[in-house]
Amino acid sequence: MREFELIDALRRRLVAARPDTRLGIGDDAAILAPPPEHELVVTTDTLIARRHFPGDTPAFDVGFKSVAVNLSDLGAMGADPAWLTISLGAPALSGPWCDAFIDGALAAIGERAVDIVGGDTTKNDTLTISITALGLVPRGAALRRDGARVGDLVAVTGTLGDAAAGLACWDTRRPAGGDEAMLIARLTRPSWRPGARVRGIARAAVDISDGLLSDLGHILAASAAGATIDVDALPCSPALARYAPDPALRRRLQATGGDDYELCLSVDPADLAAARGALDCPLTVIGRIDREPGLRLVDSNQNPLDSALFRHAGWDHFDGR
Amino acid sequence: MREFELIDALRRRLVAARPDTRLGIGDDAAILAPPPEHELVVTTDTLIARRHFPGDTPAFDVGFKSVAVNLSDLGAMGADPAWLTISLGAPALSGPWCDAFIDGALAAIGERAVDIVGGDTTKNDTLTISITALGLVPRGAALRRDGARVGDLVAVTGTLGDAAAGLACWDTRRPAGGDEAMLIARLTRPSWRPGARVRGIARAAVDISDGLLSDLGHILAASAAGATIDVDALPCSPALARYAPDPALRRRLQATGGDDYELCLSVDPADLAAARGALDCPLTVIGRIDREPGLRLVDSNQNPLDSALFRHAGWDHFDGR
Numbered sequence: 001m002r003e004f005e006l007i008d009a010l011r012r013r014l015v016a017a018r019p020d021t022r023l024g025i026g027d028d029a030a031i032l033a034p035p036p037e038h039e040l041v042v043t044t045d046t047l048i049a050r051r052h053f054p055g056d057t058p059a060f061d062v063g064f065k066s067v068a069v070n071l072s073d074l075g076a077m078g079a080d081p082a083w084l085t086i087s088l089g090a091p092a093l094s095g096p097w098c099d100a101f102i103d104g105a106l107a108a109i110g111e112r113a114v115d116i117v118g119g120d121t122t123k124n125d126t127l128t129i130s131i132t133a134l135g136l137v138p139r140g141a142a143l144r145r146d147g148a149r150v151g152d153l154v155a156v157t158g159t160l161g162d163a164a165a166g167l168a169c170w171d172t173r174r175p176a177g178g179d180e181a182m183l184i185a186r187l188t189r190p191s192w193r194p195g196a197r198v199r200g201i202a203r204a205a206v207d208i209s210d211g212l213l214s215d216l217g218h219i220l221a222a223s224a225a226g227a228t229i230d231v232d233a234l235p236c237s238p239a240l241a242r243y244a245p246d247p248a249l250r251r252r253l254q255a256t257g258g259d260d261y262e263l264c265l266s267v268d269p270a271d272l273a274a275a276r277g278a279l280d281c282p283l284t285v286i287g288r289i290d291r292e293p294g295l296r297l298v299d300s301n302q303n304p305l306d307s308a309l310f311r312h313a314g315w316d317h318f319d320g321r
Numbered sequence: 322m323r324e325f326e327l328i329d330a331l332r333r334r335l336v337a338a339r340p341d342t343r344l345g346i347g348d349d350a351a352i353l354a355p356p357p358e359h360e361l362v363v364t365t366d367t368l369i370a371r372r373h374f375p376g377d378t379p380a381f382d383v384g385f386k387s388v389a390v391n392l393s394d395l396g397a398m399g400a401d402p403a404w405l406t407i408s409l410g411a412p413a414l415s416g417p418w419c420d421a422f423i424d425g426a427l428a429a430i431g432e433r434a435v436d437i438v439g440g441d442t443t444k445n446d447t448l449t450i451s452i453t454a455l456g457l458v459p460r461g462a463a464l465r466r467d468g469a470r471v472g473d474l475v476a477v478t479g480t481l482g483d484a485a486a487g488l489a490c491w492d493t494r495r496p497a498g499g500d501e502a503m504l505i506a507r508l509t510r511p512s513w514r515p516g517a518r519v520r521g522i523a524r525a526a527v528d529i530s531d532g533l534l535s536d537l538g539h540i541l542a543a544s545a546a547g548a549t550i551d552v553d554a555l556p557c558s559p560a561l562a563r564y565a566p567d568p569a570l571r572r573r574l575q576a577t578g579g580d581d582y583e584l585c586l587s588v589d590p591a592d593l594a595a596a597r598g599a600l601d602c603p604l605t606v607i608g609r610i611d612r613e614p615g616l617r618l619v620d621s622n623q624n625p626l627d628s629a630l631f632r633h634a635g636w637d638h639f640d641g642r
Binding site: 022023026027028029030031032033034036039040041042043044045046048051052073074076077079083085086087089117118119120122123124125126128130132133134135137139142144145146205206207222 | 344347348352353360362363365366367369373394397400406407408410438440441443445446449453454455456458460463465466467526527
């Protein structure tokens with residue numbers, strides 16, 4: 001399929017629906033009309049085959065995940081997602097592959113009013129998807145990393161460690177049981193959390209892409225604070241509990257596993273009930289913001305754990321991993 | 322250099338300067354405050370080594386060109402550039418390479434108030450740069466492709482064909498004369514045109530990235546019109562005139578060569594002087610918008626030229642070129 005035909009085929013599927021999308025795909029650029037009294041939140045994330053997802057990931061899941069990780073960043077800012085641009089590079093592109101990719105992208109958007117307003121397709125040696133997501137927040141209302149205060153509760157949405165276990169399951173997934181399928185789905189089709197619901201409630205937020213300890217570290221650094229985390233309090237799915245009955249393995253998957261795309265929030269204890277009421281998913285308290293810098297890990301008996309057990313947390317694309 | 326160190330090093334160089342950049346690099350996303358009564362113009366362009374630029378292009382030029390082609394799209398919409406995100410994928414990244422890349426990116430921005438507010442660095446088999454550029458226009462004032470009207474003049478900024486000749490010179494550039502160096506510079510460091518200057522003057526605009534005939538075709542399709550173009554009127558640099566004394570070669574380079582990043586405008590004849598006065602570069606009339614659909618090419622004596630001589634105009638990333 002020639003590029004121009006491919007772009008035409010994609011364009012027909014990507015009809016802009018938002019009233020504030022003045023001009024979608026088809027000119028040198030899109031024209032958007034952000035509402036007054038709002039700020040624009042902008043994030044970019046690139047996903048590369050065999051680095052950010054297994055090389056044999058189906059096109060639907062590639063589309064889903066690429067969009068979800070970007071919408072997750074908007075959620076972590078408390079923004080309502082509004083627009084996306086998608087750059088797709090691949091050794092070859094077929095109509096059916098692109099259709100499945102767009103199906104996945106649209107599934108990640110779900111019922112939200114998000115328009116895909118631009119992008120490009122290019123030949124590249126390795127499948128590479130680069131997405132920019134634009135969201136909206138009322139002026140001054142964005143959730144940032146630097147708002148945590150001593151005494152806040154640290155809380156996370158959903159469950160942790162599933163995606164890391166899913167990655168471990170990936171190569172052995174046939175024949176797969178229900179647990180493996182669920183863990184893999186958490187890897188390939190992560191649910192991003194609509195952090196806009198806790199705008200004005202949470203004090204700080206980050207999404208968990210690189211692993212809890214790594215990402216919470218960003219809140220601590222930006223807020224000039226420390227935290228004590230009860231590793232046994234990390235929320236665990238039934239599938240992960242069965243997959244990793246060894247507590248040491250489970251703790252490690254939950255504390256350092258990437259790709260969960262849950263939110264980690266810093267919340268005033270007085271606002272915890274409001275945060276729980278606002279979210280459409282479980283919110284679990286896992287620790288507390290301290291004055292003393294650094295991250296202290298404890299077990300359910302408040303006994304300190306050696307943080308060296310949790311090293312190599314987070315992704316680093318150039319350290320040879 | 323580890324990714325986090327690299328990002329820190331880049332971040333130190335990319336301090337946000339615009340007052341409407343509320344939060345630059347360093348959180349899950351940037352926070353921007355577009356001014357009231359304005360619309361946002363958004364474009365994304367990806368450049369890939371050995372496809373969009375020679376594999377041995379210096380880092381400075383890679384940074385320059387990647388930014389310039391995106392700012393060119395904003396210019397073609399009549400937008401004032403405001404913000405960029407830059408995704409950089411490479412087999413390996415060194416501090417000096419990144420510094421030179423950013424030097425080039427900042428040189429393409431020049432004196433304009435443009436903040437780099439996000440992006441990422443990832444390992445990729447092939448050097449891949451994906452940029453999203455955000456610009457601003459007063460509400461309803463963007464230049465679009467669909468505004469051309471029968472009787473308009475077709476005009477182009479600067480000179481055409483230089484970049485295509487520069488690409489032909491690339492492999493033989495040592496020892497290079499002044500002409501070759503100038504033509505190569507047009508390829509690697511294209512001047513993007515601030516189309517905001519002809520906002521409210523030109524009726525339609527497109528930037529010439531794929532070649533004049535291909536890109537003018539977008540205006541004609543969007544405006545449901547045709548055009549007659551005098552191929553001998555295409556503006557020619559002295560360097561190109563010396564490099565391509567054969568008229569057939571020169572016409573072909575000028576009419577179909579990509580990468581010039583000049584603007585092609587459709588202008589009411591009554592507004593030509595205003596357009597020339599507003600721009601900071603030459604504006605040459607090359608033809609006229611007609612009622613009859615399609616593109617007719619003539620020479621300086623108004624004799625028709627066979628358009629088959631100008632086939633294969635424009636880039637197509639998946640047609641095996």
